[in-house]
Structures are given as C-alpha cells and as structure tokens.
Amino acid sequence: MTISRRTFIAAAAAGAGAAASDSPARADDRSEVRAPALRPGDRVRVIAPAGIPDARLARGIEILEGFGLAVEPGDHLYDRYGYLAGTDEARLADLNAAFRDPGVRGVFAARGGYGTQRVVDRLDLDAVRRDPRVFVGFSDLTVLCGRLWTGARLVSFYGPLMNWTDARTGPAEIESLRTAVMTTEPIVLTSDPAEPSAAVAAPGVASGPLLGGNLSMLQAGVGTPDLPGLRGAILLFEDTDEAAYSYDRMLTQMIRADALRHIAGVAIGQFTNAPVVSGQWTAAQAVQDRLGGLGVPILGGLRIGHGNGQLTVPLGARATIDSTAGTLTVEPGVREPGHGP
Numbered sequence: 195m196t197i198s199r200r201t202f203i204a205a206a207a208a209g210a211g212a213a214a215s216d217s218p219a220r221a222d223d224r225s226e227v228r229a230p231a232l233r234p235g236d237r238v239r240v241i242a243p244a245g246i247p248d249a250r251l252a253r254g255i256e257i258l259e260g261f262g263l264a265v266e267p268g269d270h271l272y273d274r275y276g277y278l279a280g281t282d283e284a285r286l287a288d289l290n291a292a293f294r295d296p297g298v299r300g301v302f303a304a305r306g307g308y309g310t311q312r313v314v315d316r317l318d319l320d321a322v323r324r325d326p327r328v329f330v331g332f333s334d335l336t337v338l339c340g341r342l343w344t345g346a347r348l349v350s351f352y353g354p355l356m357n358w359t360d361a362r363t364g365p366a367e368i369e370s371l372r373t374a375v376m377t378t379e380p381i382v383l384t385s386d387p388a389e390p391s392a393a394v395a396a397p398g399v400a401s402g403p404l405l406g407g408n409l410s411m412l413q414a415g416v417g418t419p420d421l422p423g424l425r426g427a428i429l430l431f432e433d434t435d436e437a438a439y440s441y442d443r444m445l446t447q448m449i450r451a452d453a454l455r456h457i458a459g460v461a462i463g464q465f466t467n468a469p470v471v472s473g474q475w476t477a478a479q480a481v482q483d484r485l486g487g488l489g490v491p492i493l494g495g496l497r498i499g500h501g502n503g504q505l506t507v508p509l510g511a512r513a514t515i516d517s518t519a520g521t522l523t524v525e526p527g528v529r530e531p532g533h534g535p
Contacts, residue, residue, distance in 0.1 A: 225347070226347050226348075226349050226403065226510045226511060226512075227323075227326050227346060227347045227348045227349065228326070228348075228349050228511070228526070228527060228528050228529040229299075229300075229326040229327045229328045229329075229348065229349070229528055229529070230299065230327075230528060230529060230530070230531040230532070231328075231375065231376055231377060231378060231528040231529065231530060231531060232261070232263060232299055232300050232328055232375050232376045232528070233262075233376070233531065234261070234262025234263065235262060235263075235264060236263055236264065236299040236300060237263075237264045237266060237297050237298050237299060237300075238258060238263045238264065238265055238266070238298065238299060238300035238301065238302060238328075239266055239267075239268055239288075239291075239292040239295070239298045239300070239301050239302070240254070240255060240258075240265060240266070240267055240268065240271060240302050240303075240304055240356050241268035241271060241285075241288040241289055241292050241301060241302075241303065241304065242268065242270070242271050242273075242279035242280070242285065242288070242303070242304040242305055243279070243285050243286075243288070243289050243303060243309060243310045243313060243314075243335065243338065244278070244279065244285075244303070244305060244306055244307045244308055244309035244310045244334040244335065245277065245278065245279055245305045245306060245307020245308060245309060245334070246274055246277070246278070246279045246305065246307070247271065247272070247279065247304040247305045247356070247357045248305075248357060250357045250358050250359060251304055251305075251356055251357050251358070253358040253360060254302070254304070254354070254355070254356030254357060254358035255356060257356075257358060257368055257371075258302065258356070260368075261372050261376060263300070266298075268288030268291065268292065269284075269287070269288060269291070270284035270285065270287065270288050271288065271304060273285075277307070277308065277309075278308075278309045278312075279304070279305065279309065282312050282313050285309065285312075285313050286313040286316055289313060289317060289338075290316075290317065290318045290321065293317075293318060293321045293322050293325075293327065294318060294321045296325055298327060299327050299328065300327055300328035300329070300330070300375065301327060301328065301329045301330070302329075302330045302331070302355075302356050303329075303330065303331030303332075303335045303338075303355050303356065304355060304356045304357055305355050305356075305357040306331070306332065306333030306334040306335060306355055307333075307334055308334055309334065310334050310335055310337045310338050311334075311337050311414070311420075314337050314338055314341050314420060315419075317338070317341055317342075317345070319341075319345040319346055322342060322345065322346040322348055323345075323346045326346070326348050328350075328351065328375050328528065329342060329348070329350040329351065330350070330351040330353045330354075330371070330375065330506070331350070331351075331352075331353075331355060332352045332353060332354070332355065332407065332408065332499070332504075333355070333407075333408050333411070333434075333500065334408070334411060335355075335407075336352075336406075336407030336408040336411035336412060336415075336420075337411055337414075337415060337418075337420040338350075339352060339407055339509050340405075340407070340412075340415060340419075340420040340421055340422055341419060341420050343405065343422050343509065343510050344419050344420070344421075344422050344423075345419065347510070348510065349508045349509065349510035349511050349527045349528075350508070350509050350510065350527075351371075351374055351375060351506055351507070351508055351509070351527055352407055352430070352498065352506065352507050352508075352509050353370070353371050353374060353504070353505075353506030353507070354367065354371060354504055354506065362501070362502050362503075362504065363502075363503070363504050364503075366503070367503060367504055367505060367506075370505040370506045371506045373506075374506040374507070374508065374527060374528075375506075375527075375528060376528075377526070377528075378526040378528060378529065378530055379526060380523060380524065380525055380526060381506075381507055381508065381523070381524040381526070381527075382521055382522070382523050382524075383496050383497065383498070383505055383507065383521065383522045383523075383524075384520055384521055384522075385493060385494065385495035385496060385520035385521070385522075386495045386496070386497055386503075387495060388495075389464055389465075389494070389495040389496070389497065389501070390464075390465045390468065390476065390477060390478050391432075391462040391463065391464060391465050391477075391478055391481070391494035391495055391496070392478075392494045392495025393476070393478035393479070393482070393494065394462055394478050394481050394482045394485070394492055394494035395482075395492055395493065395494060395517055396460075396485075396486060396488075396489075396490065396491055396492035396517065397491065397517050397518065398459070398490070398491030398517055399491060399514065399515065399516045399517070399518075400428060400458040400459030400490060400491040400514070400515055401428070401458065401459075401512065401513065401514040401515075402426045402427045402428045402457075402458035402459070402512065402513065403426070403427045403428065403510055403511065403512055403513070404427070404428045404430055404461065404507060404508065404509055404510070404511060404512075404513035404522075404524055405422045405424060405427045405428070405429065405430065405509055405510065406424075406427075406429045406430035406431045406461075406509070407430065407431065407432075407509065408431070408432060408433055408499075409431040409432065409433040409436075409441065409444050409445070410433055410436070410444065412431060412444075412448065413444040413445075413447050413448055416447065416448060416451045416453055417451070421453065424453060424454060424456075424457045425455065425456040425457070426456065426457070426458050427457055427458060428457070428458055428459045428460070428461050428513050428514075428515055429454065429457050429459070429460050429461070430460075430461045430462075430463065430496075430498065430507070430509070431460075431462060431463065432462070432463030432464045432465070432466070432498055432499030432500065433465065433466070433499070433500070434464075434466035434467055434499065434500035434501075435466070435467045435468075436465075436468060436477070437468065437469050437471075437477070438468065438471070438474065438475045438476055438477045438479065438480040439480065441465075441468075441477050441480050441481050441484070442475075442480040442481075442483070442484055445481065445484040445485065446484060449484070454488065457488070457490060458490060458491075459490045459491040459492065459493070459515050460485055460488070460490060460491070460492040460493070460515075461493050461496055461498075461513070461515050461522050462481070462492065462493065462494040462495070462496060463496045463497070463498030463499035464496075464497065464498065464499035464500060464501035464504075465477040465478065465481075466499060466500040466501040467500075478494070481494075491515055491516075491517050492515075492517065493515040493516070493517045493520065493521075493522060495520070496522055507522070507524055507527075508524055508525075508526070508527025508528075509527075510527070511524050511525045511526065511527045512524070512525045513525070
C-alpha cells in the first residue's frame with residue numbers, strides 16, 4: 195500500500211467488541227464455493243475498487259493477455275477522485291458490473307491503497323452467489339476477499355495487483371498466478387529463511403480453511419462482516435511499512451476482541467519495510483511474543499504479500515501448515531468448468 199493506514203485503523207476498530215469474527219460456528223462449517231478455472235479466451239475484467247492505478251497497469255494487463263485471457267477495463271478504471279480511483283458510486287458500479295456480467299469469468303483488482311471499505315457493504319452478493327467467478331487482489335482488497343467468503347463462501351485469491359512491478363514480481367510469480375487461477379493443481383509454498391517472518395515459529399501440523407490477508411485490514415475489519423470467523427482456520431497475514439509495535443498493537447486488538455480464539459494455526463507472509471530500531475524488538479520478535487502463547491502451529495517466511503517474489507494463494511480453500519517441513523499446502527481454489535462447487 196502506498197497510503198498509510200494508521201490514521202483510520204483506530205477509528206475503524208473503535209467500539210468493536212465481540213465481533214462477527216467470534217461466531218461460534220467453525221470457519222469450515224459450510225463448504226467453500228470454487229469458481230470455474232479460467233481458460234484461454236475467457237473474458238476477465240480489471241477494476242479499481244481502491245486506489246488510483248498508474249502506468250504499471252499496462253504490464254499487468256499484458257500478463258493476463260499472455261495467459262490467453264480477453265482483458266477488458268471497467269468503465270471507471272481510469273477515474274480519479276482525490277486519492278481514490280473514482281467516486282464511491284463509480285467504483286461500486288464497476289465492482290458490481292464485474293460480478294453481474296455473465297460473460298466475465300474473472301475479476302482482477304488494479305491497485306490497493308485505500309477505498310474498498312467505503313463500497314464493500316454494497317457488493318451485490320446475490321450476483322456473486324448466482325454465478326461465482328475468480329477474484330484476485332490483496333492488500334486493501336483483503337476486505338473484499340473477506341466479504342466474498344462471509345457473504346457467499348467464495349474462494350478468492352490473495353495475489354498480485356495488476357499495477358504490476360516486474361522488479362518485484364518475475365516469471366516464477368507470474369506462473370504462480372497462472373497456476374492458481376487456471377489449473378486445479380494444489381499449491382505448495384515453502385518457507386523462505388531469507389524472509390524476516392521466517393523467525394516466527396511454533397511446532398506442529400494444522401489444517402483448516404486458509405483465511406486472512408493484510409493485517410492492517412484484518413484488524414480494521416474487527417466488528418464488521420469483512421472479517422471471517424477464524425475458529426478452526428489457518429490465519430494468514432502479512433503487512434508493509436509497519437513498525438514492530440504496530441504488529442503488536444494490531445494482534446493485541448484482535449486477541450482482545452476474541453477474533454483469534456480457537457484458530458487452528460498461523461501462516462505468516464512478508465513483513466515488508468518493517469523498520470528496525472536498535473535495542474528494540476524486530477517485527478518478528480513482536481509477533482512471536484504476541485502469538486507464541488496461543489499454543490498453535492505457526493509457520494513464517496512465506497512469500498505472500500508486499501515484498502519481492504509475491505506468490506498467489508487461495509483464501510477459503512483448505513490448507514495445511516507443517517512447521518517442521520516448512521510448507522503451506524493449499525487445495526485448489528478453482529474447479530474444473532462444468533463440475534460442482
């Protein structure tokens with residue numbers, strides 16, 4: 195994200211007590227819904243529910259076209275309204291149009307930043323339920339991934355935005371995106387010891403739906419329908435430009451709100467651009483201190499998030515973390531076209 199979230203996180207969380215996330219139901223009580231895998235020739239829509247895309251968007255569109263997909267822009271993709279990619283009404287119109295058009299089989303977010311929270315409550319969930327399709331986004335789009343799950347049980351994909359940066363995301367990461375949305379192969383990620391979050395660990399094996407996303411957005415979602423119930427789930431989180439105390443504060447808020455009660459395990463992505471202060475905890479040390487007492491397996495070092503080498507994973511699909519093997523294994527997030535959910 196390019197816009198600091200600290201100014202609105204506290205306000206978003208204010209007044210949130212026992213949240214919707216503390217539902218007695220397990221995260222896997224109802225079967226997930228998987229969209230059909232994308233195929234060459236399928237129409238896909240690029241929309242901007244949050245921040246303003248820039249010249250890098252052309253590269254993201256080129257990559258999708260390289261998959262053989264027919265890429266079309268939302269009507270308001272290039273709008274500007276302050277720091278938002280168009281007015282709320284314009285961004286909402288593109289969002290709902292993408293999920294209502296029966297010819298559109300995939301929806302890709304152009305950019306994160308901020309703004310999805312302002313429109314997500316008016317997402318046409320009836321349209322999503324009638325005709326599930328692939329959705330890919332991350333960062334600020336965490337709230338949309340969460341709402342697709344809580345409102346329609348739709349598996350979405352935590353993966354690159356189309357405002358693409360080749361310096362950060364190369365051929366292996368392009369293939370990770372393609373494999374996730376165009377094949378029914380399971381996804382296996384291995385912990386990278388070079389990632390700062392690799393220092394966070396707790397032994398064991400755990401399975402459950404993989405749910406979560408950007409930690410700032412998860413914490414801001416406490417008390418809203420955006421935050422999935424995490425009972426029995428593998429919590430995934432990552433963040434960028436946050437200090438160690440910020441990770442502590444956000445996780446502490448979620449613990450106090452009982453959002454992390456009875457989770458099965460924790461998978462941790464990238465701690466990108468986390469400042470290091472001499473003599474103080476690193477982000478990894480702060481997270482270890484906060485989560486180590488939960489008594490669940492924890493696997494860090496996953497290349498998911500805002501850092502180099504960003505990989506794509508399905509949110510809502512069943513996953514297993516093995517902290518000894520250092521692996522996160524996720525079931526396919528799409529199904530063969532013509533088969534059941």
